[in-house]
Each structure stands twice: as C-alpha cells, then as structure tokens.
Amino acid sequence: MEFAWWLVAAGAVLCLPGVPGLNNGLALTPPMGWLHWERFLCETNCERDPNNCISEQLFMQMADMMVTNGWLDAGYKYLCIDDCWLATKRDENNRLQADSTRFPGGIKKLADYVHARGLLLGIYQDVGKMTCAGYPGSEGFYELDAQTFADWGVDLLKFDGCNYESLEQLEEGYRRMAIALNHTGRNIVYSCEWPLYARGMSKVNYTEVAEYCNSWRNFGDILDSWSSVKSVIDFTATLQDQLVPAAGPGAWNDPDMLVIGNFGLSWGQEVTQMALWSIMAAPLLMSNDLRDINPRSKALLQNQEVISINQDSLGAQGYRVLKADNFELWEKPLAGGCLAVSVTNRQEIGGPRWFLLFRSMLWKGLACKNKCYLTQLLPTRHEYGSFNATFSLELLVNPSSTVLLRVD
Ligand SMILES: *[C@@H]1O[C@H](CO)[C@@H](O)[C@H](O)[C@H]1NC(C)=O
Ligand SMILES: *[C@@H]1O[C@H](CO)[C@@H](O)[C@H](O)[C@H]1NC(C)=O
Numbered sequence: 114m115e116f117a118w119w120l121v122a123a124g125a126v127l128c129l130p131g132v133p134g135l136n137n138g139l140a141l142t143p144p145m146g147w148l149h150w151e152r153f154l155c156e157t158n159c160e161r162d163p164n165n166c167i168s169e170q171l172f173m174q175m176a177d178m179m180v181t182n183g184w185l186d187a188g189y190k191y192l193c194i195d196d197c198w199l200a201t202k203r204d205e206n207n208r209l210q211a212d213s214t215r216f217p218g219g220i221k222k223l224a225d226y227v228h229a230r231g232l233l234l235g236i237y238q239d240v241g242k243m244t245c246a247g248y249p250g251s252e253g254f255y256e257l258d259a260q261t262f263a264d265w266g267v268d269l270l271k272f273d274g275c276n277y278e279s280l281e282q283l284e285e286g287y288r289r290m291a292i293a294l295n296h297t298g299r300n301i302v303y304s305c306e307w308p309l310y311a312r313g314m315s316k317v318n319y320t321e322v323a324e325y326c327n328s329w330r331n332f333g334d335i336l337d338s339w340s341s342v343k344s345v346i347d348f349t350a351t352l353q354d355q356l357v358p359a360a361g362p363g364a365w366n367d368p369d370m371l372v373i374g375n376f377g378l379s380w381g382q383e384v385t386q387m388a389l390w391s392i393m394a395a396p397l398l399m400s401n402d403l404r405d406i407n408p409r410s411k412a413l414l415q416n417q418e419v420i421s422i423n424q425d426s427l428g429a430q431g432y433r434v435l436k437a438d439n440f441e442l443w444e445k446p447l448a449g450g451c452l453a454v455s456v457t458n459r460q461e462i463g464g465p466r467w468f469l470l471f472r473s474m475l476w477k478g479l480a481c482k483n484k485c486y487l488t489q490l491l492p493t494r495h496e497y498g499s500f501n502a503t504f505s506l507e508l509l510v511n512p513s514s515t516v517l518l519r520v521d
Pocket of ligand 2: 322
C-alpha cells in the first residue's frame with residue numbers, strides 16, 4: 114500500500130495544472146479503429162458460433178480486413194478487444210490470462226500478428242473487482258496488469274468502470290492505472306469511463322479527467338439504433354459547456370462506437386452519425402463486421418474529407434450553435450481559421466426540408482473574410498464555390514439526415 118501511495122503522489126507531480134490533456138504524447142488526434150463490443154458483444158460459445166465468438170480468429174480476420182480493404186490506409190489503426198477475452202481466473206502469479214480455448218496463442222501472439230500488419234492492439238479491463246461481464250477486474254492489481262499489457266505489446270487500454278466499491282475507489286483506480294501505464298514506459302492510449310460512472314455521485318471535474326485519460330465516456334453504451342444515436346447527440350449538446358472545453362489534443366470526449374454498417378440505421382442516419390462524430394472530434398471506433406459491410410457504408414466510413422474534419426490538428430470539439438424548427442446547426446473550428454458546419458433535420462415526418470444558413474449564424478473566427486469557399490461533403494460532395502462576407506445558402510436536408518459542409 115505504501116508503494117501505491119507513492120505512485121499517487123507521483124501522479125500529482127506528473128500532472129502539472131494547466132497542461133491540457135494527458136501528457137503522454139498519444140492521441141493528439143482522436144483515435145481511430147475498430148472495437149468489438151456493439152456488434153459482437155460477449156459470445157463465448159465458439160462451437161455454436163465459430164465465426165462471431167470472441168476469439169483470436171475473429172481479431173485476426175478483422176486485422177486482415179483492416180489492411181486489405183483500405184481501413185488502415187483511411188486511418189483506422191487500433192484493433193480493439195472489449196470485454197470477455199479473459200479466463201475466469203488469474204494465473205498462479207496473479208497475472209491476467211486470456212481464455213485459452215478462444216485465444217490459444219495468448220494476447221502476445223495476437224499483438225505480434227496485429228503489429229506485423231501495421232496495426233495497433235487495444236485491450237479491455239475494468240477498474241473494479243470484476244469486469245462488466247464478470248471476468249476478473251483490475252482492482253488490487255493495477256500495476257501488475259499495466260505491466261502485463263505492456264509486456265504483451267498492447268497499445269490501447271479501454272478501462273471500464275463496472276463493479277467499483279465507492280466513488281473514491283473508482284476515481285483512485287482510474288488515477289492509479291494512468292500512472293501505472295506511464296511507469297511501464299510503453300505508449301498505451303488510455304481510454305476511460307470515469308465520468309460515466311462518477312456522474313450522479315459527484316460533479317465530474319473534467320480538467321482532472323483530461324489530465325489522466327486520453328479519452329473518456331460520458332454516456333451509456335451506444336446501440337444499433339437511431340434512438341440511441343440521437344440520445345448520444347442530445348446528451349452531448351446538453352452538456353457541451355462542460356464537455357467541449359475539456360477536449361483537445363490528447364484528451365477527447367468519447368460518445369462511443371460508430372455503428373455504421375450494421376442493421377439499425379437508415380442511410381441518412383448513418384450520414385448523421387458520421388457527420389456528428391466528426392464534428393464532435395470523437396474517437397472513430399467502428400463496431401461492425403468488416404468481413405461483410407455494404408459498399409455505401411464503407412465509403413462513408415472511409416471518406417477522407419470527412420475524416421479530416423474529425424482528425425483536424427486544432428483538436429477543437431464542435432458544438433451545437435442552434436436548435437430551432439426541428440433543425441440543429443453544429444460547427445467545429447478547424448486549423449487555419451476554417452470551419453466545419455453541419456445541419457441535421459430532426460423532423461421525423463414528411464420529406465426533405467429547406468434550411469437557410471446565414472454567415473452571421475457561424476463562428477466569428479472564420480479566416481475567410483470576403484472570400485469563403487464552401488464545399489458540401491455529405492451526403493454527397495458538391496462545390497458551392499466562393500462567397501462574400503454576407504453569404505447565405507439554402508440547404509435541402511432529408512429527415513434524420515445531415516448536410517456536412519466545410520468552409521475554407
Ligand atoms: C509519462 O509521463 C511523463 C510526464 O507527463 C511524460 O513525459 C512521458 O511521456 C510519459 N510516458 C509514457 C510512456 O506515457
Ligand atoms: C479540478 O481538477 C483540477 C486539476 O486536478 C484542480 O486544479 C481543480 O482544483 C479541480 N476543481 C475542483 C472544483 O475541484
């Protein structure tokens with residue numbers, strides 16, 4: 114225990130006030146990759162469902178898809194394991210071990226496989242006694258588990274918050290794991306769920322969360338449905354005064370996975386998720402089946418101009434500017450005084466509706482004073498050309514869909 118307190122004291126020194134974001138040099142733009150949870154959940158019966166159970170085979174196949182089908186080239190480089198990879202017990206030295214039937218080669222071998230293809234490997238653990246699905250958690254073993262992950266060659270840790278004992282234990286656990294990861298000396302992106310679990314018990318101090326975590330979840334798990342995607346967008350907008358200032362290079366609000374390419378969203382709703390997740394500077398972690406994804410969803414997820422809004426070097430999180438007449442207007446300042454703008458039609462009856470966008474509604478910091486170049490990126494690409502200081506634009510937006518623009 115004395116050792117642990119020393120680590121906590123070291124944390125206070127490591128995290129100088131005023132340093133924005135966890136200072137580990139990682140995730141300077143939102144992490145991009147693939148995470149198994151929303152699509153594959155916790156299927157552990159590989160006899161019944163060999164192609165979809167949580168096993169090394171699933172991750173090796175996804176790694177192959179990421180490389181051969183353009184995902185890695187598009188920027189998706191973290192292949193992330195979620196819950197249900199663990200054996201039900203630690204080994205005789207208290208080290209974590211993967212389920213030996215489903216991961217016969219162990220995580221080290223999987224990491225080598227992933228690294229050989231130019232990808233990075235993400236793994237999952239929990240701050241409490243057990244993971245959400247009931248596997249051994251990290252409580253009492255933060256330093257050992259961080260070292261185990263480093264020894265295996267893990268590059269990202271998603272650290273869940275189920276089964277904590279108290280607010281103090283939860284918060285202390287998140288801090289201690291951050292310090293333990295740092296002390297391994299390995300570059301490991303640290304993805305937290307601290308605010309999600311602490312909310313309701315106390316007011317979340319986002320300055321502190323951002324000092325310890327590269328990204329953090331604020332809201333419950335996303336589902337493969339429009340109502341779920343909407344609820345995440347609404348929640349983020351409601352809390353934007355707290356969330357937006359906390360985000361920046363190395364520190365991101367995480368509205369959870371992209372569910373594009375699955376079953377629940379219409380095409381227009383997929384466009385909305387991609388546009389808003391880019392505006393929100395969200396980690397772009399897809400949860401879908403890369404072995405079987407329709408070409409239109411794939412093209413949307415790989416759209417380089419949209420991704421470049423998400424990955425913009427300024428690292429500003431966008432925010433809702435206006436909500437009126439069942440429209441929402443969001444904007445995200447970009448490097449060089451440029452701007453991304455989205456207009457979502459939230460009316461779920463009727464057909465496409467016109468939204469009149471005025472220059473005066475938008476960010477005052479726009480660098481293009483008298484010569485703004487407007488490009489529509491979604492749902493289809495269209496160049497509107499140059500506009501002067503007082504431009505206005507009529508946009509036709511489909512129900513529950515979004516028009517995404519870039520102003521240069
Ligand atoms: C550990 O923290 C120090 C101080 O913030 C930082 O300079 C260093 O890059 C970190 N190392 C790792 C491996 O995260
Ligand atoms: C929030 O955390 C920061 C950094 O740890 C600290 O300086 C500040 O005092 C905290 N704010 C509150 C209200 O506790």
